[in-house]
Amino acid sequence: MTGKTSKQAMYLRMITASVARRKSRMLIALLAVVVGATILSGLVTIYYDIPRQMGMEFRNYGANMILVPADSTQGGMTRESIDEAASHIRSDELVGVSPYHYENLTINATPMVAAGTDLEAVRATSPYWYVEGAWPSKPGEVLVGLQEAETFSLKVGDKVTITYTVTGDDGRDAIEENPVEFTVSGLLDTGGSEEKYFFISQEDMESLTGKELTYNVAELSIQANAERLQEIADDISSSVPTVSPQVVKRLTTSESTVLTKLQALVLLVTIVVLALTMICVATTMTAVVTERRKEIGLRKALGASDRSIMMEFMGEGLLQGAIGGLFGAGLGFAFAQLVSTNVFNSSITFRPILVPITVLAALLVTGLACTIPVRNATNVDPALVLKGE
C-alpha cells in the first residue's frame, strides 16, 4: 500500500467513484448531455455544410458577368470580340474569362449537349465545381455532368464515342458523321444545371466539328462591386457592339434568404436542444443534491468547506459533461452524415475542430446547469441532516 496521496488524487478518486459507482442516477444526466452534444455537433456540422450542399457558398465567388451575342440571329461571338470586351476590364479586376461553345452531339444516336470551353479559365470562374476524378488535362478527355453520367451510365475512366453530325443547309439531313472516342476523366457535381452537359476543350470541339468556334456565352469573374460592374458593362456595350454584357447577381436574393432562414432554423434548434439539455441536467443535479443531503452533511461534519463541497459536485457535473461531450461529438458526426446522405445525397467531411468545440459546449452547459443545485448543496445544515430518525 502506498503512502501519502495528493489531495488532487483523492479528489479525482472521489468524483470518479461517484460517477462510476452511482450509475443509474448519473446515467440520466449523462444521457441528456450525450443527446445534447450529439444534436449540437450534428447540427453545427450541417449548419456549415448547408451552403456547400447547396453549391452556393462557393458560387458566391464565381462568374458575375456574362457576355452573350448582341444579335443572336448572327450566330455566336468570336474569340476576338470576347477578348476585346475583356480588355475593357483592368487586369487586377479580372479573375477569369470562360467562353462556352455549345453543340448538339450524339452518343449512340442519343442526343446530348456538349460545351467546348477553356477548362483552365473555368476553374477560375466556377471554383465551386466539384469534380470527382480529374479535370480533362489532355486531348480526348471529357468531363461529364453528373446527371448525364447517370443517363449514359458513365463513370470515371470509361470510353465514350461522341459523334458530330454535319447537316445540310436546312439543318435536317445528315451529310456526314464524325465520331471521336473520348475518355471520361471526371464527373461534375455542382448541384446546378451544369450537371446536364458534357465539357471538352475548345481544341477537341474544333476538331470534332471541323469549324472555327464561335461562342454562345462567356462567363466573366470580376473583382468589383455592383456599381463598378455596371460601369464596366456599360463601357463594354458601348464600345463592343457585337457583344451584350449582363451583370449577374452571384446569389439570387431568394436563394440567399432560403439559405439564411435554413441556417437560422438549424441554429435555433441547436439552442433549444442545448437549453433542454441544461434543464435536464439541472433537474437531475438538483435531485442528486437532495438525495445526497446526508452525504453532504457528513462531509461538512468532517470539516469540508463550502468551497470543497461545490468543487466536488461541480467536478462530478463537469466529468459527465466531458464524457457526454466526447460521445456526442462522435455520435453527432454520424447523425450529420445520416441526415446529409438522406437529405442532400452527399457525404460530409469530418471536422476535427468540432470535437473540442462540442466538449467545451457540453462543459459550459453542464457547468451552468450545476451552479444552482451546487449552491443549494452548501446550504445543507449538517446538524439537521445527520440527526437520527
Next chain:
Amino acid sequence: MSLLEMKNVYKTYGDLNALDDVSINIEAGEWVAIMGPSGSGKSTAMNIIGCMDKPTSGQVLLDGQDISKLSRRELTEIRRDKIGLIFQQFHLISYLTAVENVMVAQYYHSLPDEAEAMEALERVGLADRAKHLPSQLSGGEQQRVCVARALINHPEIILADEPTGNLDEKNERIVLDLFRQLHAEGTTLVVVTHDAEVGATAQRVITLEYGKVTSEDGDISFGKGSSAIK
C-alpha cells in the same frame, strides 16, 4: 484548565429551552457519558460541543477558545482540526470503500494517506474489509469504520451520539472495547447513550433532564453510576 467548558449555556427553540442553563466541565483525557430521557437535550449539547451548532446564549470554551460566537466557517475549521464524530446511523459514503471513507476525513483535514488509513482499519479489526463498500459490511463493521474515521486525524475529543444504538450486544462490546483502548491512550471521549451498560463504562455520567443537568456523578467506574439513571 479544562479541555471543554460550558458556562450557562442556553439553546432555545421558540419557547422551548432544549438546553437550560447548562454548565459542564470536561477534562482532557476524560471519558464522559451523557445520559437522560429522550428529548432532554443530549444531542443538542453534543452538536454545540461538536461545533455543528451554536448556543443561544452562554459560553463554550474549547481549549480555552470561546467557540460560541464563531462564524460557520470558523466552526468548520475547528471541527475539522479538533473533533472526531461518530453517529448512531454510521453515515458512511455509500459509493466509497471502507478505506476511502477513512481517507475522506484525512482529505478534508490534511492529506490522504492510504497506508495510515489502512492502519486505522487494522486497529478496528477490518483490514480485510478495506475494499468493501458500506453496503457489503454489517452494521457493526460499518460503525467500526466510523470509529477508524473518527480517530484517523488524532482529534482532541471524540464525540459519539448513541454509537451503539443500532448495534447488537456483540458489536456493542467491540465498539466499547475500542473506546476503552482510546481512553487508555489518553483520548477524550464524550458518549451520548440510553444504555446503562454503555454509561457504566464511562468514568463519569452527566444526566440531563428537560435541558438541565440533574446529576454529575464522579468516578462511577465501579458501577455505582447505574443507579443515577432512573
